[in-house]
Amino acid sequence: MERAGVDVPQKSVQARHRSPWLLAVVAAPLLFVAYLLISRQLGVNSDGASNALQAREMLDGNPLLRGWTVTDVSFYTNELLLFMLVELVYGFHGDTTHATAALVFTLVVLLVAAAAKGRATGREAAARVAVAVAIVAVPPLGHAAITLLTSPDHTGTAIPLLATWLVLERFRPGRGLPVLVAAMLAWAQIADPLVMYIGVLPLILVGGWRAWRERSWRGLDARLVLAGVGSVVLAQVALTLLRAAGGFGAHAAEAKLAELSSLGGHLWLGVRVVAVNYGAYPPDRVGPLDTAMSAVHLVGLLAAAAALVVVVARALRPGAAGSLLPPGAPSERDRRGPGDRLAELVAVGVLVNLGAFVVSALPADLLSARQVVAVLPLGAVLAGRVWGPRLATLPRALPVAAVVALLLVAELVGHAAARRTPGHAEDVAAWLDARGLRYGLGEYWNANNITLLTSGRVAVRPVVAGDRVAAYRWESKVDWYDPAAHDATFLVLDTRTPGTRSEAVALAQFGAPAQRHEFAGAVVLVYGKDLLVGLPAYCVPQTAPSIAECPTHGVALF
Structure with a gap:
């Protein structure tokens, strides 16, 4: 390999590509242990325990969960599989839900890091991952930890969703790719209908917009629109067949719109619950040091919000399709490349999730943070992809990053080491x-x-x-x-x-x-x-x- 007239040893290139994976192998067990200790402080609740019981039934020979009635979210093809894995290895007891919650969130953090990194390498890749992980990896005690580390409640939905977007970004864009994307989105929808809103709808909107912008209805983006629609059909057919075979019953998700007079209150509550999930809500903190750390997390929230604006502005930038330029002139779109499809999908997913929260009748209190929990990992991905490349070029970024990393590690260790009080019941x-x-x-x-x-x-x-x-x-x-x-x-x-x-x-x-x-x-x-x-x-x-x-x-x- 050659760069700027200098021969670069092939071994050093391979080592550079292996280093992120080696770091993940080292960091993942440490994060899991920290999350496990935090989860144990929150006690066992009946939501997570119900999933543990369902997984035990599946292991004991009832894979379709015959006779069961679940909620409006089944978790069947996502978290329940992880519960089964934990019970096979760790057993069925009070710590099962804690171990599963820790496993789920560890996987979320790893996928956020992978999605933020994208195809970048070297210093830029490290900066992208650092920004994203700094935002998502330290859930503070309080409502944030209750949402993220007690029981499945949309938190783990980021796992199949980000995995789908990574496949879309990394795989060769052949005719089989839309089919694979449709299958993965259908799999995710069986577990959580929220994927229709934060996954399928963004795929249809972004794919349609990009196809229109490029004046091409035969390319990958047009096929992805069909994949999005097809995924809904696949998911509903699978659920119908599952029910016809005597599998579990599920309640319909509530889809009631809020009254106009409630929208202002829902918007303000939306701001607060997003701040809760990001660890940037001071009233959810205990003690002066813990409260001071909310300022650090506020920077992460603002970085994610700014990245959202940047991604949307790039996608909508005038002249992207060359419609206002003379014939034959290179458009701004041509000069800056095809755009960041993954970032656009994630950005639309965030906007849809927040918009649906505001106009629905679901918002009630700070525990409603679970309804928009996906905004945390998705926002972290955006921040990493937008600000990571810029951070990598700053000469004094490393000392600042080291200080922030030390603060976050100290915060995570402090939360993990906090004294546990007995849980309810x-x-x-x-x-x-x-x-x-x-x-x-x-x-x-x-x-x-x-x-x-x-x-x-x-x-x-x-x-x-x-x-x-x-x-x-x-x-x-x-x-x-x-x-x-x-x-x-x-x-x-x-x-x-x-x-x-x-x-x-x-x-x-x-x-x-x-x-x-x-x-x-x-x-x-x-x-x-x-x-x-x-x-x-x-x-x-x-x-x-x-x-x-x-x-x-x-x-x-x-």
Whole structure:
């Protein structure tokens, strides 16, 4: 190889190409351990525990999850596969969700680094990766860690999405590439319908725009438009076949628009939850040093926002198609190359996600950060691809980067080393297990989590306590509530909400318990009879005399 008249040894070139992969091999286990320690501080919740139970069923011979009702997001072809891997290697217990959450986020960080690097090499590649990883790799304690490191909730959706964009960028643009992209997007949609909005829609819009700009409807971009549409068809056909084969049922995702009067509040909440995910929201921090670090993360958020503007401006720059130039004159588009397709796809995905958040009826509080969690990894990719090349040319960038890296490493170590407090219902789980109480009912946040915490020795099945205590067709299995097969002798109620009437409802329905035990945030009522007999069901949104009489699931199209 030759550069500027100087022979470059082939071994040094190969070493330069291997160095990012060697760094990833070293960094990935360290990041995993840090994320595992942070996740353990957040306790086990029923969402993640439900996924752990589903993965266990799949490993035990129920790969289609027959009899199960999941939420409006199945995680079937993404996180559930990682749960299965963790359970095969690590087992089924209270730490399963923490290990899986750490694995998911580690993979997200690695894919962000790969997508930010792109085809760059050398100093530019290092700068791209450094910018992106600095933005995404240190989730602060608080709502950000709850969103990113407790249980699957759109966080892991960045894994198949970024993998698809990397394939699109790296593979040779032959006729088979659009087919592969369509298959990968369909696979991702089966796990999370959000991919239709942050993956498929950007592919159609960007592909259509680029094809129109180039005045070519026979090239790769035009075929990618068809791939986007085809991926939706493939995903819906797969879900239909899965349901027809007796697989899991899913609820339709809520798609209600907000009232016009709510848009201003949703916009302001959107700003705050994005800042939460980026670690740039001071009220979500504890202590002066931790709060001061939010300023460092704010720089990352602003860098991602500025990169978004740059990418969109480049894509829409006048003269890109040469329409305003004399015939035969080279357009600005010709001079600056075909553009960064991956960055454009990511930018549109961010805009669609944020726009959908503002106009939907989903925003409620800071926990709504999960609805726009994809903006964090996608924004980090944009920042790396836009600002990395510029950073690589600055002569004094290295000392500044070293200081920022030390601050972020210290922050990550501090979060990982923070003192752990017992999670919700851990004391309940230990008490039930010690007393040999093996089957019962519990309000949703006191059910599947207890089952996982006891490695399945104590089975607590989810119920709701509205006007009546009712079986809950949400992250549950229909045969759990069969009184001919099970004898539920206790009920776990949540007492963390002031003024809750759950216990009064239970007493009116089941009568006085034989025993009553209070815990921090929960109360256990122990009965001498089977609480499953005559138990009504909340089918969401319908009710039924029993869960077996709930309406059958259709296919949750779109």
